[in-house]
Amino acid sequence: MxxxxxxxxxxxxxxxxxxxxxxxxxxxxxxxxxxxxxxxxxxxxxxxxxxxxxxxxxxxxxxxxxxxxxxxxxxxxxxxxxxxxxxxxxxxxxxxxxxxxxxxxxxxxxxxxxxxxxxxxxxxxxxxxxxxxxxxxxxxxxxxxxxxxxxxxxxxxxxxxxxxxxxxxxxxxxxxxxxxxxxxxxxxxxxxxxxxxxxxxxxxAMGHSIKQSINEQVVLEEGSLTFKTITASPTLTVISGTGTKALIDNIDFGQLKLVSNGEEISQFGSGYSTNITGTTFEIKYDALPTDVDQTNIELHLPNNQVIEIYTE
Structure with missing residues (x-):
């Protein structure tokens, strides 16, 4: 292990x-x-x-x-x-x-x-x-x-x-x-x-249960998004990434579903910040369940794409 x-x-x-x-x-x-x-x-x-x-x-x-x-x-x-x-x-x-x-x-x-x-x-x-x-x-x-x-x-x-x-x-x-x-x-x-x-x-302070890179790029009609990291903690699960401001400003992140062991995790919201290095977005979900021995985490996109984020 x-x-x-x-x-x-x-x-x-x-x-x-x-x-x-x-x-x-x-x-x-x-x-x-x-x-x-x-x-x-x-x-x-x-x-x-x-x-x-x-x-x-x-x-x-x-x-x-x-x-x-x-x-x-x-x-x-x-x-x-x-x-x-x-x-x-x-x-x-x-x-x-x-x-x-x-x-x-x-x-x-x-x-x-x-x-x-x-x-x-x-x-x-x-x-x-x-x-x-x-x-x-x-x-x-x-x-x-x-x-x-x-x-x-x-x-x-x-x-x-x-x-x-x-x-x-x-x-x-x-x-x-x-x-x-x-x-x-x-x-x-x-x-x-x-x-x-x-x-x-x-x-x-409590720490985190999962903190790792994703580094998956998704190509959409309006441009591409790169999902960078996932941090799962006892209070929250956060997925962060980058993309163009025009795309991030108009995309409906609410359609991106986080699934753990077949169970959809409630989304709390999303936001972004732009500076000289580019535009970074974050999507916030509820904490992952802790009462399972194995953890499989997937991100489901509106175009039926599935990104396998983590498999224990």
């Missing part, structure tokens, strides 16, 4: 052996703002009184290599998170934070906790407003990025649920993963110079 396969089996065994601790319980929303040269195509769950998020490209890879058991559950998010995040949260994979900031308009933003792996940092938060957030959307403060040691993690997506009285919102925001040496992270907000700094333990 190869080293990669051994690592995957090891990760699966660790996840399957985890049990939720006896004492459990901790807490998304997003206000879209301008993001230059970034676009999104997104589908997924919509909650009552909810704000859906923006996906931006992840251009830097991180490798934490550790799978930690925190023994804490961030409570109050059962109706807001995806099934995958809720499962990880139930296992106690969240790192509690419980740090708050109060703005000039008396709105309080609390970071209840985070879950981190190689693909993203997910922030669980509570927003408390003196008046209805729906009637006064200016009260909806949210961090547009996280900074720290060698870290400038941009906001990628967000979703949340507002209470019946309209004054409390619970939800999650996701960001690019922080640097593996950052021990403090600072949340920077839109519309204010105030920041919120909290302690963070990078050694307790």
């Amino acid at each position: 190869s080293k990669v396969k051994q690592q995957i089996h090891h990760k699966k065994d660790e996840l399957q052996k985890l049990h939720a601790p006896v004492e459990l319980e901790g807490r998304l929303r997003q206000k879209l703002s301008k993001q230059p040269k970034r676009q999104q195509k997104r589908s997924g769950k919509v909650w009552r009184s909810v704000a859906a998020g923006i996906i931006v490209s992840l251009l830097i890879g991180y490798n934490y290599q550790s799978l930690a058991y925190y023994g804490k559950k961030i409570t109050g998010y059962d109706h807001v998170t995806s099934d995958t995040l809720q499962h990880l949260n139930d296992l106690g994979m969240g790192q509690t934070v419980n740090k708050s900031i109060t703005f000039e308009d008396n709105v309080t933003f609390t970071i209840d906790g985070v879950i981190v792996d190689d693909n993203q940092l997910v922030m669980f938060y509570t927003l408390e407003s003196p008046q209805s957030i729906e009637d006064h959307p200016q009260y909806d403060h949210f961090p547009n990025k996280l900074t720290g040691f060698l870290t400038n993690s941009l906001h990628e997506s967000g979703v949340g649920e507002i209470s019946e009285d309209g004054r409390v919102m619970k939800g999650t925001h996701s960001y690019e993963p922080p640097n593996g040496f950052a021990k403090k992270l600072t949340a920077e907000f839109f519309d204010t110079n105030k920041t919120l700094t909290f302690s963070y333990d990078p050694a307790k």
Whole structure:
């Protein structure tokens, strides 16, 4: 068995052996703002009184290599998170934070906790407003990025649920993963110079189960796409690649289906970023199932082409 396969089996065994601790319980929303040269195509769950998020490209890879058991559950998010995040949260994979900031308009933003792996940092938060957030959307403060040691993690997506009285919102925001040496992270907000700094333990981040090259080119009528890499982590599966901006800007990535052991994996969205080196795209899917001994991953294209990405 190869080293990669051994690592995957090891990760699966660790996840399957985890049990939720006896004492459990901790807490998304997003206000879209301008993001230059970034676009999104997104589908997924919509909650009552909810704000859906923006996906931006992840251009830097991180490798934490550790799978930690925190023994804490961030409570109050059962109706807001995806099934995958809720499962990880139930296992106690969240790192509690419980740090708050109060703005000039008396709105309080609390970071209840985070879950981190190689693909993203997910922030669980509570927003408390003196008046209805729906009637006064200016009260909806949210961090547009996280900074720290060698870290400038941009906001990628967000979703949340507002209470019946309209004054409390619970939800999650996701960001690019922080640097593996950052021990403090600072949340920077839109519309204010105030920041919120909290302690963070990078050694307790989850890593990845699969991270490898694809390097498959697909020729379409409008041009060609090159699928470069796949990174599968406990929270997310990300496929990245390159192509011309004109093609990427118009292609419907929602038609690209990721299949693992015959089961289609839900797609969360896609995005791209253009710079002097070209245009890079990313397609995000739910986490791969971990309860199987063998893993076969395929990418199904609209023209009936199938790319075999990984076979264990």
